[in-house]
Amino acid sequence: MNRPLPEDPMIRSLIAQAKRAQLSRRTMLAGTGAGATALALAACTTGGTELSPADDISADDKTLNWANWPFYIDEDDDGNYPTLLAFQEEFGIDVNYLVTVDDNNSYFATVRDQLALGQDIGADTVCLTDWMVNRWIQLGYTQPLNKDNIPNAANLVASLQNPQFDPGRVHSLPWQGGFAGIAYNVEETAEVRAVSDLWRPDLLGRVGVLSEMRDTIGVIMLENGVDISGDFTADEFNAALDIFRTQVESGQIRNVRGNAYTEDLVNGDTLAAICWSGDITVLNFEAGYEKWKFVLPEGGATLWNDNFLIPIGSPRKTNAETLINYYYQPEVAAEVAAWVNYITPVEGAQEAAIAIDPELAENQLIFPNADTLAQSKIFRGLTAQEENEYQAAFQAILLGA
Amino acid sequence: MAFTAFSSSTAAAEPVVRRKSRVALFLLLPGIFYLILFFVTPLISLIITSLQAPDPLIFGQFVNAFNWQNYAIVIETYGEQAVRSAGYAALATFFALLIGFPLAYFIGITLRPYPLLQSLALVLVIAPFFISFLLRTLAWKQIFSTEGPVSGILSSIGILGPGESITGTTFSVVFGLTYNFIPFMTLPIYATLVSLDLRLLEAGNDLYGSPATTFRTVTLPLSAAGVMSGTLLTFIPAAGDYINASREFLGSADTTMIGNVIETNFLVLQNFPAAAALSLLLMGFILVLVAVYVKRSGTEELL
Structure with missing residues (x-):
């Protein structure tokens, strides 16, 4: 410190005080102690014992x-x-x-x-x-x-x-299920029936897809004729991933989003999108007319379930x-299905739905019949290694890495 | 008031502070405890995590190790995004300064004779804070949307080609960053300009300084402290920002910044060592940059 001290007397006294606080052995020891405490605290964050269910207090705690x-x-x-x-x-x-x-x-x-x-x-x-x-x-x-x-x-x-x-x-027990398929804006673009239609020149920069890997890559794989519920190979997955990468890099795909993809459809940024079945019904309801049409792609749709655990x-x-x-209970399940527009896993709900609204009971996206279900596949369970490898490759495209 | 106590009686104050005060130490305890618990501990935890290696037995879990290669891997994989973040943050800081300084000057000096207008203008700078940062950014996304007014005009005069859009580009991300950080730039500069003695400007004028010279030799040096805090307050958060560049807001795969990479690694890929290593690198980078910047601009102003 060979710079002259500032004029301000307050700062002079503070600096003088700081200079006096030399690093003594005692403070050194105290510092080490604090560091060790912090280290011990940090180490607490990693556990790793056999887990057992918590005691059930349901009887007393309603x-x-x-x-x-x-x-x-x-x-x-x-x-x-x-x-x-x-x-x-x-x-x-x-x-x-x-x-x-x-x-x-x-x-x-x-x-x-x-x-x-x-x-x-x-x-x-x-x-x-x-x-x-x-x-x-x-x-x-x-x-x-x-x-x-x-x-x-x-x-x-x-x-x-x-x-x-x-x-x-x-x-686990299922709560609701749904399809991932394609929706398109019927006023602004021609019919979209298959995933390959999404890559049409007139949809350049106006296509949205889901950030859920199994749905986006799943429907592309189905388009390629791969059975996603069967033992597909890494090559088959990567072939679909390559199509996805090409369309992202060329700008054909405008955006890759989670549940918020509906915003892009509403404000017109996207005219067609890979999307979830129930959302489109809600969007049309909000628009007041059938502005978007949901289709199960020709190659097939993915089918998923969300489960209670x-x-x-x-x-x-x-x-x-x-x-x-x-x-x-079928009656309760029907009431929920009528609002959320997803597939209910409860047997008898369709019959119960007739009482609410007969048209509802006919809706293939809520009560799919065997033909509709045949057009959809469930993405098979991935091993942890596959999960990691595929997800990393998929996310790398989203990050532009 | 405590300040005047210090300054008025320097000689008397010195012996008081010289005494090794146990009371002072005692008063510092809560602060020290807080720092250890909420800063030092997480930092150490982050360092430990950044060096972890994958568990050979349970997939997706990590065990403590000294796997420094994590750092090399993330630099190699995400170098482009890191450079882009620094570039975007620098651009945003530059534009925020370009807009923020005249704004602060206008409020702090031009409006000084009209206190009511001055307070009103200040409120206008601060008012956006009353609405969530996320909502404001989403609003820009709507304004820039393909069917929106801006895109409509730009494509009708041929600036935007078919299939091109404003959102998801470098422009929209830097725009969003600049917009969101303008108040952080304006307020510190305003704080220095509002106390600027106007007689100094008159003196500059009397000494035949042109307005430009007076500005360069009087106003600018006197507001340097504000400019410095403003640029730091803008650059540091902008470099780590992950909202504007996010695909959910104004960005796309082409505009990914380091914050988005860290977010994806933490939340989606659950590659915690990589995310921790990136966080530490970002912290280190900013620390070095700030240190150099502060050193070069001189520490006196900061004191």
């Missing part, structure tokens, strides 16, 4: 936290959830409905540290997509369901009773099971 996706339950004009209110009245369980799931990956990233320690994640039940449920079950982050509390689980449609990731539905640290398992049982 509350329940349910985490779900946006626009995924019946809602009235005042923002209330009619079926949920009826449930609270009937069972006296106070449900805290949390719209906190916006994306499977980011939700998992938010709660994984607590899950790894077996702690309560603030949700007693959460609805996640098949492949993510697969990961939770494999990591031991779920509690097995007590089917004695869910007698209505017998209403589950046969096709969903034994998925690859949870045979016999020990840990009970996280390992939830102390209100019985309450959660009571809720699941309630939603497996």
Whole structure:
């Protein structure tokens, strides 16, 4: 310090004080101690013991936290959830409905540290997509369901009773399902029937696709004639990925987005998009007429389900099971389906829907018949290595890396 | 008031501070504790994470190691995005200064005789803060949308070709960054200009300084501290920003910044070591840059 001290006396005194505070052995030791404490605290973040389910306090605690996706339950004009209110009245369980799931990956990233320690994640039940449920079950982050509390689980449609990731539905039960297909703006563009139509010159820069890898790459693979539910190879996946990369780099694809892709359709940035079936019904409802048409692409659509599961640290398992049982009543399931426009997994809901609206019961996107289902495939479960490799390649395109 | 206590009686104050004060240490304890818990601990945790290696047994988990290659890998993979971030942040800082300085000058000096207008203008600078940053950015996305007014005019005069759009380009991202950080640039400069003694400008004029010379030799040096804090307050957050460049807002795959890369690695790929390494590199880069900048512009102004 050979620079002259500033004029300001306050600063002079502060600097003088700072100079006096030399690094003594004592302060050095204190510093080391603080560093060690911090290190010990930092080390606490990594756990790794055998997980066991939390003790169930449902009998004394009549509350329940349910985490779900946006626009995924019946809602009235005042923002209330009619079926949920009826449930609270009937069972006296106070449900805290949390719209906190916006994306499977980011939700998992938010709660994984607590899950790894077996702690309560603030949700007693959460609805996640098949492949993510697969990961939770494999990591031991779920509690097995007590089917004695869910007698209505017998209403589950046969096709969903034994998925690859949870045979016999020990840990999970479906909430809603849906298709990923194509929607196009009927006023602004000609008919789009297949994925290859999206690459038409007149749609340059006006195509949107989903950031959910299994849906976007899934429909491209189906277009290529690959069975995504079968044992496809890495080459077949990469062939679809190459098509995707070409279309992103050429600017044909305007944007790759999550649930917010609907905004692009509404403001006209995109005229056609790979999208989820239920959303288009809602968009048309908001527009007041059928402005967008949803089609199952000629190559085939992907079919997915979101499933209830009970996280390992939830102390209100019985309450959660009571809720699941309630939603497996055909009448309740029909009421929800009529609002969310997704496929209900409950047998008998179609019959119940006729009572609400006969036209609704005919809607193939809510109550698909065997022909419609034959046009769709479920993306097969990926091994952890495949998941990592494919996801990294897909994300690299999104990051332009 | 504490300031006047210091300055009025320097001689008397010195012996008081010289005494090794246990009380002072005691008063500092909550602050130190807070720093250890919420700064030092996460930082160490981040450093440990950045050196982790994949668990050989459980896929997708990581174990503590000294895997420094993580840093080499992320630099190689995401070098382009890192350079782009620095470039975008520099551009945004430049444009924010270009817009913010005249604005601050106008409010702080031109409007000084009219206190009411001055406060009103200040409110106008601050008012956007009352609306969420995300909403404002989304609003720009709407304004720039293909069916929107701006794109309509630009394509009718042939600037935008078919299939081209404003959003998702370097322009829209730098525009968004500039727009969002203008108040951070304007307010510190305003704070220095508002206390500028106008008699100094008159003196410059009396000494035959042209307005430009007076500005260069009097106004600019006297507002240098504000310009410096303004550029730092703009550049640092802009370099790590992941909203404007996000695909959900004004960006696209071509405009990815380092913040988006870190976000994807943390939340989607769950490659925590890579994300941690990138975060630390970003922190280090900004620290070095700021240190050089502060050193070169002289520390006196900061004091």
